[in-house]
Amino acid sequence: MNLLTHLECGLCGTEQEADRLWNLCPECGKPLLARYDLEAARQAVDRDEIAGREATLWRYRELLPVRDDAFVLRLGEGWTPLTHARRLGQALGFEGLYIKDEGLNPTASFKARGLGVAVSRAYELGVEAVSIPSAGNAAGAMSAYAALAGMEAHVFMPQDVPPLFVAECRALGAEVTLIDGLITDCGRAAAEGVRQFGRFDVSTLKEPYRIEGKKTMGYELAEQMGWALPDVVIYPTGGGTGLIGMWKAFDEMERLGWIGAERPRMVTVQSEGCAPMVRAFHQGEEFATLWEGAATLADGLRVPAAVGDFLILRALRESNGTAVAVPDEEMIEAANLIGRSQGIFACPEGGATLAAFRRLREAGWIDDDETVVLFNTGSGLKYAHLWM
16 A cells, blocks of 8 residues: 655645656745655554564555555665663763664665665656765665666765765766765756756755655654654754654654654754754754855765755754754764774764764753664764774
8 A cells, every 4th residue: 555645845835746756846946745645544554563564664665655566676774773872871871872773774874765765766757867966875875776776877976985985886886976076066967967868866855755765764763662752863964854754754653643742852963064054053044054165074964055954944943952063073982982882883973973962961951861862874884994
């Protein structure tokens, strides 16, 4: 059963039919969001029955956009472990600390969730060539699922990304173009290829379905915590698809009757060298202005402008959350602490969440008896050069 009904613009609310290719809203140029018949889902899907399903994100099949199972591309994405970080918590004097380890996804990052669903849906809708501007992990994920579908994959990355990202994409059959600049410059180069050659653009929030894969982190979080939610979720934010997706998932689950109205306080973490969302949040803005001179060793956080900025800021404010910027050296120090206490080789972005947690604890923003989930969004193996 597939219950996708239509697409809806996240800003202006304009509706579009679901069964054709779309990028941004044709009315205002903002992201389109997938909508489902949640009343039908409420009648058809028993949340407790889901426990017996496959240990991938496709266990939430009715709430995902691919209509025909023949087009579902599976590499084992999703259902990553939620670890009670007891030894780390002991070191920090905090009992209720958990880590959701997305580094155990295919292609070693959370990007497999979004691109697995987005490329599957593009495959169903007849796409033969996909294109992406990426700082690394998204490109690897797109390349993997495009290979599985037999699609052309075209990747545009900054020329200073870690070599492992480039090697991964090429090994998976993608055509890689390195750009002298930031991911925004890569986006412009990729857009030219889209216009000239008719490739389908799967950039962050420039098509409706990557967010659908990412939202499953929210479904998993609730299921793994006994259909409850933590008090605080700390999430490293570049394009912000995962944070927006989880916020969408919480709303869907409440309407399904799977959870109550309580929500975690959502925390965005960015690098001090590229913190457009942090600045916009604390200045009370609805949209974020471009961050000039973006620089950070956490490639996934080097995003000077986010298409879904207003959706990120909306989730932070609706949840009574906050936004924190941390220096790169604190990310690495925190990643090392996660490693030696929990045996998880966290990426710098994952380390950033622990660095933010420590700052929020010092400020008294997190109470002793609360439950906090840190998202490690990828494997430190992709960034091994930082430890060599």
